[in-house]
Amino acid sequence: MPPRWLFWNWCSMREDGTALGSTPGAVFASGPQQLAMVVRYDGTGYHGFQKQTGVPTIQGVLEGVLCRLLGQGRAIGASRTDAGVHAEGQVVVWQGPVPIPLDRLVRVINRQLPASIQVTQIFRVPNGWDPRREAVAKQYSYRLWRAPVAPGLSWYRFVYWYDGELSWDQLQAGAQLFVGSHDFRAFRTEGSSAEGTLRQMTVSRWIQEAEGAIWRYQVVGNGFLYRMVRHMVGAMMEAAAPGGSLQMIEKGLRDPRLKVTALAPALGLTLDWVQFREWEG
Numbered sequence: 001m002p003p004r005w006l007f008w009n010w011c012s013m014r015e016d017g018t019a020l021g022s023t024p025g026a027v028f029a030s031g032p033q034q035l036a037m038v039v040r041y042d043g044t045g046y047h048g049f050q051k052q053t054g055v056p057t058i059q060g061v062l063e064g065v066l067c068r069l070l071g072q073g074r075a076i077g078a079s080r081t082d083a084g085v086h087a088e089g090q091v092v093v094w095q096g097p098v099p100i101p102l103d104r105l106v107r108v109i110n111r112q113l114p115a116s117i118q119v120t121q122i123f124r125v126p127n128g129w130d131p132r133r134e135a136v137a138k139q140y141s142y143r144l145w146r147a148p149v150a151p152g153l154s155w156y157r158f159v160y161w162y163d164g165e166l167s168w169d170q171l172q173a174g175a176q177l178f179v180g181s182h183d184f185r186a187f188r189t190e191g192s193s194a195e196g197t198l199r200q201m202t203v204s205r206w207i208q209e210a211e212g213a214i215w216r217y218q219v220v221g222n223g224f225l226y227r228m229v230r231h232m233v234g235a236m237m238e239a240a241a242p243g244g245s246l247q248m249i250e251k252g253l254r255d256p257r258l259k260v261t262a263l264a265p266a267l268g269l270t271l272d273w274v275q276f277r278e279w280e281g
Contacts, residue, residue, distance in 0.1 A: 035094045035105075036123045036131065041087050042116040044157050044267065048083045049090070058117060062092060065112045071097040078131035078274045079138060082227060084266030086158060089273035091131050131274070137202070139220045139272040142233045142264060147213040159214060160268035166240040168215075171206050174236035175217065177249050178204040186252035186260050187232055188225035197256065199223050229269060234262030 039062065047055040051063065063075040073096015081087055100108055102122060109119050145151045145159040146166075178201045185197040203220035217233055239246050252260045 034125045034127050034129055035098060036125045036129075037092045037094060037109075037119045038121040039087065039090045039092050040118050040120060041090070042157055043081060043084050043086045045116070046083065048085070049077050049079065049081045049087075058087075058090075059092075061114065061117060065109060066094055066096070069108060069112060070094070070099060073097065076131060078135050079224075079271055081271055082230075082266055082269075085269045085271070086267075087271040090271055091135075091274045091276075093125065093129065093131050131276070134276045135223075135274050136277050137220055137222055137275040138224060139203070139218065140224065140229045141219075141270050141272050142217040142229060142268045143270070144215040144217075144237075144268060145213065146215050151213075155214075157267060158270065160265050162237070165242050166215075166237060167244075168206070168240075170240035170244065170246070171215070171217075171236050174239045174246055174249050175204040175206055175219075177246065177253060178219070178232060182253045183256040184225055184228055184253075185256035186258045187228050187235070189227040189231070189263070191226055194223075194225055197225060199225070199228075227263065230264045230266065231260050231262060233264040233268075235260050237264065238262050 039058075041058050043058070045056065046061075047057050049058045051057050051060040058081070059075055059077060063073075066075060067073060073094055076093045076095065078091040078093075079087075081090065098105070102124070105122055106119050113119070143159040144166075145155065145161040146163070148163060150156065151159050151161055181198065181200040183197050184199050188197065199221050201219060201221040203218060205218055207216045207218055208214070209216055217229075217236070219229060219232070235249050235252065238244050239249060248260060248262075252258050
């Protein structure tokens with residue numbers, strides 16, 4: 001059964017989790033190499049993925065551990081998740097020496113990482129392979145906790161507890177508006193470095209889980225802008241609240257100059273997986 005995230009093509013992987021073209025247990029030659037790591041993390045307490053001076057970040061912690069274990073190098077993520085956002089299938093490329101066999105590397109790295117960050121799989125990729133440029137699709141999930149009692153300890157960091165009235169049908173109608181190719185400039189927070197704002201969403205829907213206690217928004221697209229999913233969820237929640245309407249979503253998709261200011265909290269958002277274009281190696 002394939003993992004929840006996608007990497008290249010299913011047939012690119014062996015059953016032991018290594019990529020075709022790599023040798024399990026091999027010690028790579030000295031000099032810069034590139035490994036791709038699937039990383040999951042609890043984003044609570046971190047100032048996002050991207051490294052920043054003076055504050056804890058996922059990239060900063062992971063790169064620090066890798067440099068201590070392997071030597072000087074750098075870690076590049078496929079997605080710059082925001083402060084408080086989680087990941088199940090973030091993909092991080094390590095550019096640097098790899099003096100430890102692949103079949104031991106996951107265990108060695110995880111022993112040095114905090115419990116909130118875990119490497120689940122490692123693959124070798126061609127030198128120069130950039131996870132940001134090569135990504136063709138990503139899936140995010142946003143989870144609302146809809147039970148009348150607070151979420152349990154296993155969930156409280158990963159869901160937004162909202163017990164106000166919301167129309168399920170209106171949420172679904174709002175989600176359907178996002179399907180297709182649109183200019184999402186109205187649904188981003190300013191400060192993004194992205195030059196273009198046209199994105200295509202192939203999946204946008206709400207699903208009920210945990211016997212209805214969790215309402216999960218599932219969205220798959222070829223790219224996302226700064227805080228875009230959180231703006232989309234905030235706009236759908238406003239539309240589904242008593243007296244709400246879909247007009248703001250419709251106007252935002254029609255007129256990118258408009259700013260949709262509704263913003264759902266970060267703790268409910270998770271990067272599920274990243275899919276990349278195939279490569280020959």
